[in-house]
Amino acid sequence: AENKPRSPVPVQVTVLRGRYLKGTKSDAPVTYVRAEFNGTLLGDSPKLEASPETGVEYNFTSSFDCNFEGQNNLDDIAHKPFILTIVEILPKERKQKEEKTAVLAQATVDLLPLLQGECTFKTTVTLHAVATASVETTRQDAPKPILEVAVFVPEPLLTEYQIEGSNLLKVTVEVAYSVPEAWNITGPQFNTVVSLQVPASSEKECILTFPNGILKPGGEKEPTPRQKKWPTSNILAPGAHCIPESFIHSSSYDEEDGDLNRESKEFRLEAETEKKRVVWDFERRCFLEPDAVITLRKRIAECRYWPVEITRSLIPTFVKGKAIRAEKGDDDSQLSSHGVAYVNMAPLLYPGVKQIRGAYQIVAYNETEIFEKTKQLNSVVREVACQFSVVGKPQAPAASGLPHPKVVPSKTLREEKGVKEPMQQNSALLKLPISESLTEMETHASQNVEGLQYVEAKSYILLEFALEKPLVPKRPPEELAKRVQDLIPPRPAVPRRYGGxxxxxxxxxxxxxxxxxxxxxxxxxxxxxxxxxxxxxxxxxxxxxxxxxxxxxxxxxxxxxxxxxxxxxxxxxxxxxxxxxxxxxxxxxxxxxxxxxxxxxxxxxxxxxxxxxVADTPEPVPDILADYTQLKHFAREAEINEEFDLAAKYYQEILARDRNNPDHWFDYGTFCLLISDDGKAEECFHEAVALNQNHLPSLLLSGIMAMAREKYEEAETYLEDTTCVDSRSVVAWTILGLFYELQDNVIRAEMAFLEANKQLQVAATALAAQQLEEDAKVDSIEKGERREKKHNSLVFWSSLDMGLDALKLEQIRVPKEGDGVLEGATDLSLSTALDLPEPLNNKHPTGKAVVGSHKSHTTITSKSKKTPHKVEQSDQRMSSLHEQKQLESVQQPTRSIFMETAHFLLHANALQAVERVLAHELLCQEKDPTSEYYVALAQVYLQQKNFPKAQEKLQKAVKIDHQNPDVWALTGHLYYLTQRYTDAKECYEHTVDLVKDASEMHPVYVRLGSIYIQEEEYEKAKHSYLVACKKSPTCLSWLGVGVACYRLGEVTEAEDALSEANILNNSNPEVWGYLTLVCLQKTGRQFEAEQSYKYAAKLNLKNQMLLREIEELQQMVGFGNPAF
Structure with missing residues (x-):
């Protein structure tokens, strides 16, 4: 049904009335309205006289047929305005037979609402003057002349199928900056044209041309926001060229999609201010039928780079209506400076993306390179450039009178025919044999010498491609959340009992x-x-x-x-x-x-x-129990020591205390991954999501587990939802990119990785700004202290000056014998009393002589008061510049998105995913791998018990950064696990001696202490264990303190330490064993000794050396074993 030809639909445009019209010689001019669309005059209204108070009621209707296949099609309605011209009837002068007319003003009506489902709409358009003495008054507060217009169609121009599947592409060519210096504003005039082609349907191509670029000198930036212009040349009024409600806005370089972004900031600032540029500001709208949308999507997927050509053609001079060319010959000889910009259109296939905008480098046109990048065999600009040599000539002034309107095809129609012919030729050229095309390419490539000027000048062009609807719709967060709820139903909240x-x-x-x-x-x-x-x-x-x-x-x-x-x-x-x-x-x-x-x-x-x-009595202090943080720390220690049953017990105790906390389920799930219980781990992650549908770590791990089970649809749902839960999460975007890469969806993977890098940069910038703010606060405090000291010093010297002046005046007023001796004594006494380093000799500390008058003193002190303020302002300016440079230097991320993700996955014990992420880290690095990369890889091998590979990676890491504490700590763990205790001790001691701590210092201190005990260095062992107890006490750390104290003969301290260990874990058999030894050492502790021994035996004490020592001591003292 959608392919059935449709009959034309009339489009009626009614000019209802005009207001605030003023003529060239009268405030009540006689005018009529002339209607025009697509180069065709549609008629004139009756001649009516305008009133300054009520305006003029035209009620003039004109119409044209919207032909869906030929002229005035949907694409014409999209990008061509309906032009209304106000023509004034001038008063007759003496002996004047015919009436004279003058074009007073013009207005443009945007018909785009007809392509958005509207059948009728009203709008008010502003009239723009054509001549200088016209409707636009010089008074700023005077109302602008307007026309009230109504547009009507009897039926919608778009069918339901078209509304659902069509799209609107807006291509905006803004400015080409840093154009070659050889381009002169004076001299022969050139028409600078930008051309590209987009699919008009599944079989046809539409060539878009943007002629008449204006060459401007440098010196100032282009203003923003500024209005975009209609891509038509038959508009007489300068202001009517602007498209209503369509503006060019400035944007951050970081947010752009082009070739010149953040790294080229300084060059772009200079080019957009000082260098020559060519300005278009044209917006060309393209209505895309549903089949054209499909073709566009397919074309971008097949070839992401699209060529945008730029060229210049000499504007011929006209003598008596004939064009005189500079040289006779082929039209191609008139083309010069043929360049091309490659636009990466792939972001338009990112889900939900509707717009790309950026600065794209212009390079010399080379057909071989174009074919390699874009698979395009010919230049689109050669077929259409010749006609714009005529279009680009300066327009003649408006005629004093207009002929009677005549409905004839205009120049624009002839141009359209000229455009359609190249379209057909283009499709024919595509059918040429590739061998012939490549031969022709090589010929053209060797001739484009002028195009190299773009590369030398570092020219670039600002382009924007905007769609009304995204080519790939993005699933809304509500839909993703609903899908997650379907996969993992949310756990209903446990009802709270408010009674009791x-x-x-x-x-x-x-x-x-x-x-x-x-x-x-x-x-x-x-x-x-x-x-x-x-x-x-x-x-x-x-x-x-x-x-x-x-x-x-x-x-x-x-x-x-x-x-x-x-x-x-x-x-x-x-x-x-x-x-x-x-x-x-x-x-x-x-x-x-x-x-x-x-x-x-x-x-x-x-x-x-x-x-x-009565006064309140203090309530008894409740028993102190280990909180969640301590229990998690105990579990982590048990994991490191591979006591997995004990670790599971701690995690289960945490869950028994609070089963409604998703963090506890996530921690238990990561432990299950560590012991390779993937099924139970996934259940834990699902339980966490059931308790909190927005629990980001659990959603990420649920997606990873679904990927491992090849449940890709579920994985995509989980991972897409993570980016909705926290759109700033670097880890979420990176893991989503890894998933898309696994699915061979290159464009979406690229989108996810770009977004991850963007969020990483934002986080680094925020962190750098926060750090600078904190440093500035510290500096301000220090500066305040320095100013206070300086002020006190100035006050001190000023008071000293006044004291010396008063002393001199007193000496002059009361002279006595021996004045010299007394004066010297006085000076000496002053120097001694004030503890000055040397006699003043009437000199100020600044080196200036002190004048003994109050007036001079006031002048000096006033100057001294002004000077610090100026210095302070200068310091502030210098400080702000320094902070800005410092911010630019430190805001680069210290690690990549893959290392950020690897750290998260290492914490979650997802080792397979870590290996994939580290493989990407190795590929994306431009330089050699970092020490951090080798440390992460070594952690994976250590968990896999692959000690040779772990040692190899750690050796590479220590060569890159020998001050990395994690390298030394992991090397110590490697040696400890392989029972090379001497080497492990050296690595642990080196780790402790470094200024910066390792990420986990507790196992370093505990294992170092155990090695000291094995080597009978009990003082060192005691110190190492005490440091561990101070930072993060556990049962093992207090046990180590107790053992060391016992071996040192400090029985009381040993009992205290073992008691602390027993409080933290009363199920450790070694604690009970050493408590047995302590009780046996003390007299009168028979009952405690027997109870301790009983618990040690009950808990299956496996340390045979400790058991033998207990039995020997029991036999020596004669008690402690109930079997005696």
Whole structure:
């Protein structure tokens, strides 16, 4: 049905009225409206006189047929405006026979709403002046002349099929910067043309041309925002060239998609300010039928680079209507500076992407290179450039009068025929044998010498490609979340019990306290004055006060309010504590219950009153239990020591305390991955997602597990959802890219990796800015201290100057014998008293002489006050420049997206995924691998028990960075696991001596301590274990302290340390074994020795040397073994 030919649909445009029109010589001109579309005049309105107050009512309707196959098709409606021209009838002069007319103004109507499903719409368009003395007034506050227009079609121009499958492509050619210096503004004029082709259907190509680029000198930036222009040449009014509500906006270089982005920032700033440029600012809209959309998508997938050609043609001079060319010959000889920009269109296939914009480098046109990159065999600019040599000539001034409108094909129609012919020739050229085409390419490639000027000048062009709808729709977050819910239904929240016996009793206590406080306030209000006056309080007086208080409470209704206040809490106690929720059938049972309840309520009332009226007694301190962080640390230590049963016990204890925390399930899942229980691990990740549908780590691991099971649809759902949950997650985008790469979806993988790099750069910039801000705060504090010291120093020297001046004046006023001796003594005494390094000799510390007058002193001090402020401003400017340069230098990420992902996956024990990520890291690095890369790879091999490969990678890592603490720590672990304890000790000691700590220092200290104990270096062992206990205490670290102290003969300290170890883990048999030794060493500890030994045996102590030592000591002391 969609391929059935349609009959033309009339498009009616009605000019309703015009307002604020002014003629060239009158405020009430006689005008008419001329309508034009696609180069065809559609008619004139009647001649009407305008009124300054009401305007003019035209009510003029013109129409044209929308032909879906030929002229005035949907693409014409998309990119060509409906032009309305206001023509003024000039007043007749003397002896004038014919009336004269003048074009007053023009307006353009955008018909795009007709392609968006509208059948009728109204709009108000601004009239733009054609001549200088026209409707546009010089007054800024005066209203602009306008036309009110209505557009109507009897039926929608688009069918449902077209609305669903069609699209609108907007191609904007903005500016070409840093054009060759040989291009001169004066001299022969050239027409600079940009050309490219897009698919018009599955079989035809549409060539887009953008002629008439304006060459401008450098010196200032192009203003933004600025309006885009219609790609037509038959608009007379300069302002009418602009497309309404369509602007060119400036954007950050980081957000662009072109060749020159962040790295070329300085060059672009210079080029866009100082160098020559060619300006177009044209927007060409292309209506894409559904088959054209499919072709466009397929074409981009097959070849991502599209050529955009740029060339210049000499504009011929006209003498008596004839064009005189500079040289006779072929049209191709008039083309010069043939260049091309390769636009990567692949981002338009990213899900949800509708626009790409960027600066693209212009290189010399080379057909061989174009064929290799784009598979295009011919140049699109050669077929159409000749006609624009005529179009590009300067337009003549508007005629004083216009002929009677005549409906004839215009020059634009002839141009369109000229465009369609190259389209057909293009398709014919594509059918040429490739061997002939390649031979022709080599001939053209050797002739394009002028095109090399673009490369020498580093020319580039700003282009934008925008679609109304994305070529690849992106699944909305709501749909992804719904799919995740279908795969893993969310776990309903556990209902909280807000009741309970304990809470009911607490509520009763709070109500009693509130009522008691109210009664006390009432008592104070009634009898407080008697207490203040000191009247005696005997039993009779108190009884009288009680009677009056009860009367007041009953009379005022407060007593009844108290009962109502208590009723709810009493009911809660009955229901929650006594579990009575039904009526009593036996009256005696009711009376018995009421008696019991009364006694209980009175007792609780007394407890509440005692708490209210008596000072609170401190509650007993609850027993300290290990929190989640400690339990997780214990589990991690057990994992490192390969005590997996103990680690599982800790993780299960964490879950037993709180099963509704997704983090706990994720941690348990990563442990299951470590012990290769993939099924259980996936269950844990799904449980975490069920508890929290937005738990990012669990969603990532669920996707990875689905990939491992080859459930790719599920994996895509999980991984896409992670990017919606946290769009700034570098790890989420990277893993999604790895998934797409596994699916051979190169374009989507590229999209995900680009987004990951973008988010990594954003995070690095934010981190650098935060660091600079913190440094600036520290610097400001230090500068404030320096200014304060400087100010105090200035005050000191100023006061000293005043003191010296006063002293001199005193000496001059009262001269005595021996003045010289006294003056010297005075100077000496001043120097001594002020602790000066040397005599002043009337010199200021700055080296200037001190003038002994108050006026001079004031001048000096005032200058000294101004100087620091200027210096401070200069320092601030220098500091800001320094911070800006420092920010640019430090905001580069320290690691790649793959290393960020590798660290996450190592933490999650997903070793297979880590190997894939590290393989990408190796491929993406331009230089040799980093030390961090080898460390991550060594961690994988260590977990896989591949010790030779792990040692090889660690040796490479230490050569690159011998100060990396993780390298030395992992090397120590490698030697420790292979029982090379001497080498392990050296590596551990080197790790401890480094300034920077390794990522995990606890196993370093514990294993170093165990080696010291083996070598009987107990003091060193004690120190190493104590450092571990200080940073992160565990049962093993305190056990090590206890063993070291016991071997050193410090039995009391050993018992304390072993007690700490026993508190953290009372199931460790070695702790009980050493406690047995400690109890056997002390007299009178027979019971404790037997109990400790009993627990050690019960827990299956396997240390044979320790068992023999215990048995020998038991035989020596004669107790400790119940079997004796």
């Amino acid at each position: 016996a304990q809470k009911a009793v607490k509520g009763y206590h709070s109500q009693i306290s509130s009522i008691a406080s109210t009664i006390l306030d009432e008592y104070h209000y009634m009898f407080g004055q008697q207490i203040v006056e000191g009247r005696p309080l005997n039993s009779q007086t108190l009884e009288e006060q009680k009677r009056k208080l009860n009367y007041e409470l009953n009379f005022s209704g407060k007593y009844f309010a108290f009962k109502e206040q208590l009723k709810h809490s009493v009911v809660k106690i009955v229901r929650e504590k006594y579990l009575k929720t039904t009526a009593f059938e036996d009256r005696e049972e009711l009376q018995a219950f009421l008696s019991e309840l009364y006694i209980y309520l009175v007792d609780q009332m007394h407890i509440a009153l005692n708490k209210t009226l």
